[in-house]
Amino acid sequence: MALPDIINHQDFLLTIHTNDEKLIKNALPGVHIYPLMLDSENGVWVLRVLFEPGTVLPKHFHTGVVHLYTLSGSWHYTEYPDDVQKAGSYLFEPGGSIHQFQVPEENTEVTDTFMVVMGSNINFDPDGNYMNIMDAGWIEQVMLAAAKEQGFEPKYIKPKSLYGFNK
Template identity: 55%
Template sequence: MPMPTPIFDHKELLTINTNELPIYEDALAPYFPGVDVQPLYLDPNLGIWTLRVIFQPGVRLPCHYHTGPVHLFTMSGRWHYVEYPDQPQTAGSYLYEPGGSIHTFMVPEDNTGPTDTFMVVYGANINFDQDGNFVNVMDATDIMQIIERLVKERGLEPARYIRPGQAGYTVG
């Protein structure tokens, strides 16, 4: 069998260094303050969002439902789900969440520093308030719009992250 012909002609690797990219502080404020976001890969077509997220001590996100699976790696700090207080996630923890999961993310107020995480999310988070009422949907498109808004409002350089090409026809 002959070697396949590449579909895409990559002149360079699609790689980014998190140490060289900005972290958008308080990216989800005013609704969810204390959440700093660094987008790495955003694909609105497939609904995949890969982020580095840094949570400040005391952050509590709303209860949310995942429409798809999540891979979450904790690099430093600690956090837990309100529904699973006896299973804290600490530096080095890897968590897989199947689609259909419902939980409330929380960083303890007594953390001595921020909690640094890396996540790959498929689909959307459907967020609810404490009474179970719908709040909003967060997905790859929403993250893209949040980052674009922050860049404009704060007068920052355009965000650099990996994004696949737009769909189109093979022949005009």
């Protein structure tokens, strides 16, 4: 069998070296991100996210699946306080799941995670009232505003007619 014709020729590899990139601090309070790939057309967001001790995100409903790998530190869902996700943990979340992310205040280090999210998070306040929808487009706008305030433009992969960098 012969090699297939090249469909998407690449002149270079689309690689983000997070250790060489600037961290966007406090994109949300206590949430620092390295954007990796944001695809608002297909509803996919890929991020490396660092969470400060004591960070609690709003309760949210997932419209799609999530792959979440914990690199360091620990966290749990308030609904599952005894199921602590720690360094080396991989969590698969099916679409339709509802939960609230929390990093224990007693953590002595930042919790470092890698996530691939498909779809949106529909966020709710503590009383269960709708707050907002967080998706790739929303994250991109919040992240770009935070980076601009910090004096830089982040590098990340963003689809165009073919995948490429945002610049």
